[in-house]
Amino acid sequence: MTHSVENAPPASPSRRKSFTLSQRRYLAAALLLLPVVALRLFTTLYPFIQTILLSVQKYNPAFPPREYVGAGNFEKLAGDLVFQSSIEFTLIFVFGSTLLQLIFGILVASLLNAKFRLRNLARTINLIPWAIPMVVAALGWRWLFDGTYGWITDLQTRLGVQFSWLIDPVGARVAILIVNVWKSTPFVAISILAGLQGVPEELYEAARVDGANPVQSFWKITLPLIMPLTVTIGMYMMVWQLSVFDLPYAMTSGGPGFSTSVLAYMIQQQVATLNYGYASAISVVMFLVVAVFGAVGLYVFRRVEVQI
Amino acid sequence: MSMSRRSFLKASGSAAALALTPKISGPWVINRRRQNTVVLKIQAFAHDAIRAVLPDFEAATGLTVQLETGVSSGVEHLTEVSTAYAAGDSPWDVVSDSDESGPVLARAGWLMPLDDVIPQETWDDFPQGMKDAFPLWHGFDGAMYRVPHEFAMAYFFYRKDIIGDAPKTWEEMVEKGMEVTDAANGVWATTDGISRGGLMWVYLAYLTSQTNGQIFDLDDGTAMATRLLYDMMHTYKIFPPDAINTNYDQQNQLYMDDKVIFMRQWPFFQSVAEGNTAWYSPDKVAIALPPAGPSGPGSWWGGWGFTVPALAPNPDGAKELIKYITSVEVAPKLAAGQSWFIMPRASILAAMPDNVLVGAMGMYADAGAIKPRPYHPRAAEAQVAVEDALSLYITKQASLQEALATGRNLLAALGE
Numbered sequence: 081m082t083h084s085v086e087n088a089p090p091a092s093p094s095r096r097k098s099f100t101l102s103q104r105r106y107l108a109a110a111l112l113l114l115p116v117v118a119l120r121l122f123t124t125l126y127p128f129i130q131t132i133l134l135s136v137q138k139y140n141p142a143f144p145p146r147e148y149v150g151a152g153n154f155e156k157l158a159g160d161l162v163f164q165s166s167i168e169f170t171l172i173f174v175f176g177s178t179l180l181q182l183i184f185g186i187l188v189a190s191l192l193n194a195k196f197r198l199r200n201l202a203r204t205i206n207l208i209p210w211a212i213p214m215v216v217a218a219l220g221w222r223w224l225f226d227g228t229y230g231w232i233t234d235l236q237t238r239l240g241v242q243f244s245w246l247i248d249p250v251g252a253r254v255a256i257l258i259v260n261v262w263k264s265t266p267f268v269a270i271s272i273l274a275g276l277q278g279v280p281e282e283l284y285e286a287a288r289v290d291g292a293n294p295v296q297s298f299w300k301i302t303l304p305l306i307m308p309l310t311v312t313i314g315m316y317m318m319v320w321q322l323s324v325f326d327l328p329y330a331m332t333s334g335g336p337g338f339s340t341s342v343l344a345y346m347i348q349q350q351v352a353t354l355n356y357g358y359a360s361a362i363s364v365v366m367f368l369v370v371a372v373f374g375a376v377g378l379y380v381f382r383r384v385e386v387q388i
Numbered sequence: 389m390s391m392s393r394r395s396f397l398k399a400s401g402s403a404a405a406l407a408l409t410p411k412i413s414g415p416w417v418i419n420r421r422r423q424n425t426v427v428l429k430i431q432a433f434a435h436d437a438i439r440a441v442l443p444d445f446e447a448a449t450g451l452t453v454q455l456e457t458g459v460s461s462g463v464e465h466l467t468e469v470s471t472a473y474a475a476g477d478s479p480w481d482v483v484s485d486s487d488e489s490g491p492v493l494a495r496a497g498w499l500m501p502l503d504d505v506i507p508q509e510t511w512d513d514f515p516q517g518m519k520d521a522f523p524l525w526h527g528f529d530g531a532m533y534r535v536p537h538e539f540a541m542a543y544f545f546y547r548k549d550i551i552g553d554a555p556k557t558w559e560e561m562v563e564k565g566m567e568v569t570d571a572a573n574g575v576w577a578t579t580d581g582i583s584r585g586g587l588m589w590v591y592l593a594y595l596t597s598q599t600n601g602q603i604f605d606l607d608d609g610t611a612m613a614t615r616l617l618y619d620m621m622h623t624y625k626i627f628p629p630d631a632i633n634t635n636y637d638q639q640n641q642l643y644m645d646d647k648v649i650f651m652r653q654w655p656f657f658q659s660v661a662e663g664n665t666a667w668y669s670p671d672k673v674a675i676a677l678p679p680a681g682p683s684g685p686g687s688w689w690g691g692w693g694f695t696v697p698a699l700a701p702n703p704d705g706a707k708e709l710i711k712y713i714t715s716v717e718v719a720p721k722l723a724a725g726q727s728w729f730i731m732p733r734a735s736i737l738a739a740m741p742d743n744v745l746v747g748a749m750g751m752y753a754d755a756g757a758i759k760p761r762p763y764h765p766r767a768a769e770a771q772v773a774v775e776d777a778l779s780l781y782i783t784k785q786a787s788l789q790e791a792l793a794t795g796r797n798l799l800a801a802l803g804e
Contacts, residue, residue, distance in 0.1 A: 141474060141496040143766070143803075156801065161794060162776060227630040228574050247629045249785055333584035336632055336783035338776050352467040353769045354474075354492065 153361035185268030315377030437725025462486025538691030554676030565626030598681030
């Protein structure tokens with residue numbers, strides 16, 4: 081049985097003051113969302129604000145007093161040799177890794193997109209490095225690069241090349257880059273493969289009719305169409321790899337010297353020695369770097385958007 | 389079954405309140421649970437020795453001791469415990485603390501003073517040489533916060549079966565080293581686990597103790613020690629350059645694989661070697677004085693010790709336990725169970741006169757080779773700063789003078 085509005089009994093005074101059904105729905109929705117929103121704010125906004133506040137303080141619980149130092153921590157960073165080396169290697173690591181991962185990722189994805197027997201097996205094998213935990217991979221490669229017992233050292237020695245990768249500052253940086261590219265390229269490849277599968281076959285057929293060879297098709301059709309996805313993946317990899325810690329930690333502990341130290345590793349070391357103010361200042365710098373990367377990525381992404 | 393919005397909201401609110409209740413009352417619940425439990429955090433390899441002495445304690449006090457595993461690296465240990473203490477909590481009642489962590493935690497006010505807890509008889513059991521170092525490493529501001537349970541002094545282990553006599557001086561070490569090194573087959577005269585994170589500092593501080601230098605001053609003695617390491621690695625080629633990525637386990641393995649002829653190592657290696665029964669013989673793990681540098685043979689000592697966190701959930705139980713495990717009656721039992729607990733305490737020396745390490749300790753003491761651990765109020769940071777700087781020279785990234793200057797700048801930046 082239903083009531084029409086006209087036939088409804090007159091609302092009591094208390095009833096008139098209560099929320100409308102629509103308002104009550106919004107209220108209920110807000111109440112239901114509140115715990116999640118509060119939790120999210122507590123776990124993101126609070127640490128963020130706390131980090132900013134700590135970054136302008138000299139704070140080590142073992143060495144009081146805790147005091148406001150303004151930009152003091154940042155000035156100290158400007159003269160900190162380890163920080164300079166860390167930010168240099170972090171940027172080399174991020175740019176170098178991402179560029180190589182994208183190049184190899186596109187090549188591997190193109191191979192995996194071709195039609196051949198056992199293609200599914202090849203796609204599965206491709207993912208193996210990505211599935212290995214980073215620390216396990218780092219320790220394995222550390223032994224491969226070992227100057228006394230490493231396979232790589234042994235092979236190059238047989239070829240007459242005497243070089244100890246992990247005790248040479250440049251060699252150690254290159255070795256870490258190689259491992260990271262080896263480890264993460266499969267993920268990039270499989271992501272780009274998804275993009276390649278979305279490129280309409282008709283475009284290639286039309287290009288063939290017009291006399292385009294495979295290389296021309298790749299440059300004129302494939303690459304432009306997967307560019308938005310490539311840029312997105314590139315940005316994702318950059319931002320993700322900016323916070324790398326496990327690979328240098330497990331492979332070289334930041335050495336030789338501090339040539340393979342990265343920002344995240346430096347933050348860990350400062351936190352370990354209770355220098356919370358200084359560690360926060362490094363975190364703020366790292367946040368700014370990530371923010372700049374993100375903004376540039378968004379700008380580039382909008383520039384390369386294409387319509388099929 | 390249908391549910392009205394009001395019922396749903398009521399039910400949600402009640403559920404949320406219920407979920408929050410344990411969070412609010414958490415510490416109270418934990419403390420109540422631990423009234424009869426005392427939690428001791430210590431490295432896993434020491435658990436068996438500790439367990440062996442606990443039945444008497446538990447029977448006498450009615451307390452139950454729960455053992456929790458600690459990490460082996462002093463710096464990592466500091467990270468772990470300071471995180472809990474800074475958050476105003478301690479899951480542990482008694483903790484085995486390192487030289488890197490103990491003094492810092494005491495300064496931060498996170499440890500309980502032990503002067504009124506530990507009886508004088510226990511303090512008197514330590515030799516004067518150790519007691520002299522207590523104010524720096526175990527106390528702060530006139531109070532004691534840590535009771536040592538380890539006397540970590542590196543010994544010079546050598547293969548008596550291969551070289552007969554150990555080298556007595558730096559020069560002899562290099563000379564003998566060049567005779568026995570066969571790098572092509574992976575055989576090196578000596579090595580050490582000197583990977584980044586403090587281990588290279590340990591080795592350089594050991595060499596510096598043989599020069600009368602002060603490593604935190606980065607003085608001439610430190611320069612001599614650093615140059616010796618560089619020369620052994622790059623000039624005389626008797627020390628593998630890959631050691632900068634090697635830890636103690638790998639170092640020990642190289643020695644037991646017959647790839648290293650002599651080395652500096654901590655006392656725990658004696659137990660490791662004896663445990664390798666298929667390989668071990670006393671002549672393979674002979675102990676000699678370290679080769680003498682310009683100021684004679686030297687090796688510094690430090691070590692771990694027991695502390696009670698200021699926020700221990702069961703402070704009374706913690707006091708009882710630390711009093712018991714550091715007592716003159718129990719210390720020898722712990723030492724008999726695990727070489728890590730062997731110290732020159734009178735009670736231990738009297739109970740274990742024939743022990744290999746006790747004998748070596750006496751030999752080092754008689755030769756005046758036992759040196760105090762180099763002190764810096766910010767030990768962990770200062771060690772890393774010195775190591776970072778000097779490794780620039782060791783890995784050919786800077787000259788020795790540049791590396792020393794870098795080290796001084798890094799130390800100056802630490803402040804106090």
